[in-house]
Amino acid sequence: NKPWITSNANGEYTLFKNLPTSQEIAEYHQDLDGYLQNFMRYFLKNPKAFRVSEGIQLLKNHYFPVMDPIENFTIEVAEVTSDFYFPYPAIYNLLMHQGPKWYYYLEYIGKLSGHNMS
Template sequence: RPVNKPWIASNVNGEYTLYNDIPTSQDIAEYHRDLDGYLQNFIRYFLKNPEASRVSEGSQLLKNHYFPVMDPIENFTIEVAEVTANFYFPYAAFYNLLMHQGPKWYYYLEYIGKLSGHNMS
């Protein structure tokens, strides 16, 4: 139903750092070995009952965008963190902004310097 309330959303360029240390080295090795399977499972999680062609096409788009080079493993690990964070943060915000019928504002912040404060471990 139409809503007149404003929708305000934001994202930060370094949000992927939240996901840097979550996967184990075994997880990363498995994702590296079967990247298509990992991305397809991820898409299925977010799109309830998606068509197989959409899952396949989406995983290929993500693979081409985030993983043009699969090595070294350190870079691959960062890309896994980035694609994971983007599913939870920017993509979710963009989807909701597109769906919202009322006024909307979106802003994007950029970290400058080092992350500090809360220890995530």
């Protein structure tokens, strides 16, 4: 089997932070279950209904323990969206791959990261 090498980086959620409009964020805030259900159905491909319900509850508990203020909710939407596109697929493929595998987690610490460099 061929080797599998993949990685993720901290802050990938910033790619999605300004993507939804304020109206879309308000809609997600009002119907969080519907928003998460769409993602679950898309990524799981023909999931069983009980798995979607369980998944939604797990995601809500992890990413959305507090729904307000809206600024925090916006960041949480970006984080869950980012995780659907980056870490979750990487981890899934690592679990499925039968050959040698390496996973790297990269952390950027610099001016744009928000970390205090002093």
